[in-house]
Amino acid sequence: MFFTYLRRELRRRRKAALVVASGLALGIALVIVVSSVTAGMGKAQDKVLQSLYGLGTDMTVTKAAAAQGSTGARERPKFNFDAKDSDDDATQSTDRVMVQGFQTLADSTVTEVGQQTGVASAVGGLSLNVMKVDGQFKRGEFQQDPSSGSAGAQGGPGGGQGGGTGEGRVEGGGASFDVNSYTVYGTDVTHQDLGPLTSSEITAGRTFTTAETNAEVAVVDASYAKEKSLAVGKTVTVSGTTFTIVGVSTASSGDAAANLYIPLQQAQTLADSKSKVTTVYVKAKDSTAIDSVKSTIQKNISGTTVTTSADLADTVSGSLSTASDLASSVGKWLSIVVLIAAFVVAGLLTSSAVSRRVREFGTLKALGWKSGRVTRQVVGEALVNGLMGGVLGIAVGLAGAYVVTAISPTLTAELGSGGGGGMAGGGMGGPGRQTAAKTLDIALTAPVSVSTIAIAVVLAVAGGLIAGAFGGWRASRLRPADALRRVE
Template sequence: MFFTYLRRELRRRRKAALVVASGLALGIALVIVVNSVSSGMGKAQDKVLQSLYGLGTDMTVTKAADPQEEGQAAGPRFRFDAREDGSDEEQSSDRVLVQGFETLASSTVAKVAAQDGVSNAVGGLSLQVVKVSGQFTRGKIQEQGQGPGGKIVIPQGGTVKGGGADFDVNTYSVFGTDVTEPELGPLTSSKITSGRTFTSSETNAKVVVADASYAKEKKLAVGDTVTIKGVKYEVIGIATPESGDAAANLYIPLEQAQTLSDSANKVTTIYVKATDSQRIDAVKSAIQNNISGTTVTTSADLADTVSGSLSTASDLATSVGKWLSIVVLAAAFLVAGLLTSSAVSRRVREFGTLKALGWRSGRVTRQVVGEAVVTGLVGGVLGIALGLAGAYVVTAISPTLQAELGGTGGATTGPGGGGGFAGGPGRQAAARTLDVALTAPVSVTTIALAVGLAVTGGLVAGAFGGWRASRLRPADALRRVE
């Protein structure tokens, strides 16, 4: 009887039911789109943060570089001497510099790993190589003559013309990675697209993995060799960043990086993975309290440094978007309730007759609430369809947002524009801009939320109407004409 009457009433009043369902559908669709876009913002920001120091890293531990004293040399010094034989052969010299941060003892990695709440910790050494190469050209004597014994003399008024020096400066970044711990560190943000990565036995091997962009620029391929400070390294793999820029131009085993930079048993960055994402703040405090002089940077700290259109859009989706969806949804619930209550008022004679036939107030109320819940579910279906369509449009368009990253945590800019960023290895610039494509993924949780809102909207509308219907008295209802 309940469902028969319910079906008949909804079919008879389908226009009014459709209006209520449409209002709820718009509110629910807006909630789905806003939540999906917010989720997309979160994933885009995760990609940006992943490009900074790699997948799986919850925080980094560094030590800020000491400020330079007055008169202290700001960069490396190069010295070239003229050839005794007068030849014009090319000369070159490399300087390998620790990049961005003060070094930490390798033993600090074990201390960090021993802290409560730390799942794993691995050290890395960020370097910058400055290579100066070129040649001197001897000048030529003009108006020269030949004196006694065949000696060349320059008569009065003779001059030396031409000659000079022509040198190029090339800088690139190198990162020493612990090959025994491949699951942490900046190399995890890249995918090996050619060749292979390091093996755990190559702790001191003369091998290198090159960033794809740098390899293309220098025409490097697997099997080629690169020379760093006179040492030849075989290219065993090409790594392509999955998002953003590469952490370094070249990656070599940590021990080799320590040898090249005369930094035995030293690291610049410690990458830390927590046992539980909920304990990151507690782990950060423990490291700072127990290991003095260190700076701990978490993903939340890095997120605060991300600006640009990504940050702006994220703020809009989080604040304006969510508040707007709440207001629209509340308005939809209110309108649905008022329309249902109004519909009950127009059905006074009907409900009065049913009560006169023996229907109790509770049964009348349940009938009204049932109709409202079904209407809410219809609105939920429509809202989910509209929300999925809106999320699909956003994903199909994939608007490009910019994430501007600024250096923090003691990062400095080295020769040639190299810099460090927030605990990560040397970058091409201390501040850079990444382009991130926005998507709007719809999760099962969002769909469940939409269904819950649909039922809630129906119950709210039913509560208005049920309360109105329960107050009707048969005698009063029968005296009124619909």
């Protein structure tokens, strides 16, 4: 009887049911779209952080910035060429390997950090910048002035036997050099589960083996390999040392941490920084205790700066940051306001529908229906309207999320410029980060999770119950006499 009457009343009042369901659907769809876009923003920011830190890294430890004017201040790179008379027009080439940030830690710091309370693992790395200068010097040629006569030609520049003045000028000559700068990262091949290389995928060849701690092998970034026509099996020379390329890596974020990866010991030898590292990558045992681990490291290991992923996220600006702020603040509040408005409108429409059915409910009570039965009937109708709105809202929300993902609008993420402490040389401790700000392009997606769908269903049920509560309360107060007063 209950379901028969429910089905009949819903069919008889299809327009009213559609209005209530549409209102709820609008609020639910907006919640789904905002939630999915916010999730997409989070994934985009994670990509930015991974390109700096590496997958699984919770924080980095670097040397505290040296005071201005101290011996730790940066020095200007110098290049020396051994040009001789016999080497006229010969090509000159030299490399200058510099530690990024010019701030290093003893590699014993890695062990010390790993022993701190709350630290699961710690790995050191050395970030280098290589400046390669190639070119040649060209000797100038003396050109005789035609007006000076033949005497000068016979006697040479000094006048010679002919007594001519030998006037002329030197033409040509000079120097032409190309400067190529690229980044090199020394990785601990025995612990490859942390650090920037973990955010890249080996797309050709292989990665390092644990036995290659001091081998002359390298992994090259795909973009740099394409630019320099490098491939697996070819060689690349860094400051006189030839490395065989064993693998090509592709960064997941599209922006690699370094152009070239080599074993840590080789990087230390090239930079004349034996037993030194620039960055210690740390993974905490408990991701919820990162702040306490940071405090512990800073307290127990002096002269260091600890930078967490939260600190790093604060340095990300650009349209990604702006859109994320809008989605997390304006978007969420807008969803809440629209959802509340939809619930209130649904409740008022249901209550208004009950007031128009006074004669009907009064007659049913006169025929023996109890107030509770009338209330359950109204709540049942409202609940069905809510579920219909939920289904419609989920469909619209999924469509909206699909459109965002299909369009994939490009957002920019500008990484804060390197400064002191953990930000020096390599931007927030990451290798390959120059001191200048860097911009990344991130494609936005809108993934819809199962939890988001579950929330939508809960909202649909809640909306139906709220609307039913309005109408049920109104229906429970009706008396049979009310129906009789409306009989014409």
